[in-house]
Amino acid sequence: MIVKAYAKINIALGVTGKRDDGFHNLDMIVAPLDLHDSIEITAMPAGYDTLVTCDACELTTGDYNLCTIAVNKMREFFRFKENFRIHIHKRIPMSAGLGGGSSDAAAVVKGIMTLLKLKTTETDLIDICRAIGSDVPFFFKQKPARVRGTGEILDPIFINKRYYVLLIKPTQGLATKDVYMKYDENVPESREVRPVIEALKAGDDTDLAHAMFNDLEPAAVALCPEIAAIKRSLKQEGLELVSMSGSGSTVFALSDRLARLEKAARKNIKPEYVVLLTELKK
Numbered sequence: 001m002i003v004k005a006y007a008k009i010n011i012a013l014g015v016t017g018k019r020d021d022g023f024h025n026l027d028m029i030v031a032p033l034d035l036h037d038s039i040e041i042t043a044m045p046a047g048y049d050t051l052v053t054c055d056a057c058e059l060t061t062g063d064y065n066l067c068t069i070a071v072n073k074m075r076e077f078f079r080f081k082e083n084f085r086i087h088i089h090k091r092i093p094m095s096a097g098l099g100g101g102s103s104d105a106a107a108v109v110k111g112i113m114t115l116l117k118l119k120t121t122e123t124d125l126i127d128i129c130r131a132i133g134s135d136v137p138f139f140f141k142q143k144p145a146r147v148r149g150t151g152e153i154l155d156p157i158f159i160n161k162r163y164y165v166l167l168i169k170p171t172q173g174l175a176t177k178d179v180y181m182k183y184d185e186n187v188p189e190s191r192e193v194r195p196v197i198e199a200l201k202a203g204d205d206t207d208l209a210h211a212m213f214n215d216l217e218p219a220a221v222a223l224c225p226e227i228a229a230i231k232r233s234l235k236q237e238g239l240e241l242v243s244m245s246g247s248g249s250t251v252f253a254l255s256d257r258l259a260r261l262e263k264a265a266r267k268n269i270k271p272e273y274v275v276l277l278t279e280l281k282k
Contacts, residue, residue: 001115005037005107006142006281007098008135009165009245009252012196013214015183023134023150024180029157029196031144033165035278037104038089039067041111043082050083056090066105066133073131074109078118093274095173097246099139105132106139126152144200144282146193159282160203163241166234166261169250169274170226179247182219190215205256209240220248227251230268237264254280 012029019025044050052067067086074080086108092100106129112118113125129136134151146155191213199208221228227244230251234242239261241254255261258277265275 003039003107003111005103007033007035007092012193014190015215028147032281039107040087042085052086054088066101070105070108096250102135103139163254163280164258166253167276171272174248176247217244
């Protein structure tokens with residue numbers, strides 16, 4: 001079977017504090033995109049081990065791959081004996097702040113639930129997803145949400161408009177750990193996400209442009225200055241809803257006018273950029 005694993009963007013990302021375990025508490029507005037990987041899952045006969053492969057050679061497919069972790073966590077909970085061949089058809093750029101790895105893992109959970117006809121409560125499923133990775137619960141639900149804590153608190157939000165999305169990722173990716181380490185060197189004052197929620201609900205782009213923010217952006221720009229250059233380029237095209245997703249390095253622009261994004265995309269097609277057009281998945 002094939003399961004779609006959708007990317008995401010952070011329309012707002014606030015860091016609200018560092019925990020004793022080293023992780024950071026967050027307050028985010030996250031929306032899924034139509035851009036997706038395709039996860040091909042096949043149940044294997046007895047005697048075969050689980051194998052994860054990918055058509056992107058740079059993806060680590062060993063025990064630390066989140067898809068492998070997803071199978072192991074599900075096996076711990078459900079006690080099944082089956083093994084699987086899992087192949088990732090990769091379209092979501094990696095080290096990009098778009099959540100591809102976590103989304104792939106959530107798709108594996110959904111696929112195995114369907115293949116083995118497993119049943120449990122939504123609470124248990126969210127707990128399994130949390131054990132795999134902090135972003136995985138969001139990708140399991142795949143709905144626009146305010147996401148808090150380390151990713152375990154999800155409240156649905158309403159997005160009034162149909163937004164198209166331009167994604168531009170420089171060649172240099174960023175490791176989440178490195179960005180947070182840089183962030184901790186100079187912690188900025190965070191902002192409230194409530195104005196973002198209200199602007200999305202009202203469909204007010206002017207308010208949304210003023211409300212959007214990403215607390216990790218200064219740290220990411222320090223590690224990858226090209227992020228700032230991409231933002232300048234998009235704003236010079238008259239696009240106002242421009243920000244960085246996650247811990248970077250992808251910059252996105254939102255608009256309800258596809259032609260404006262297509263024009264900006266053409267001007268930013270360069271060998272050192274990955275340029276993609278998609279839309280928000282409501």
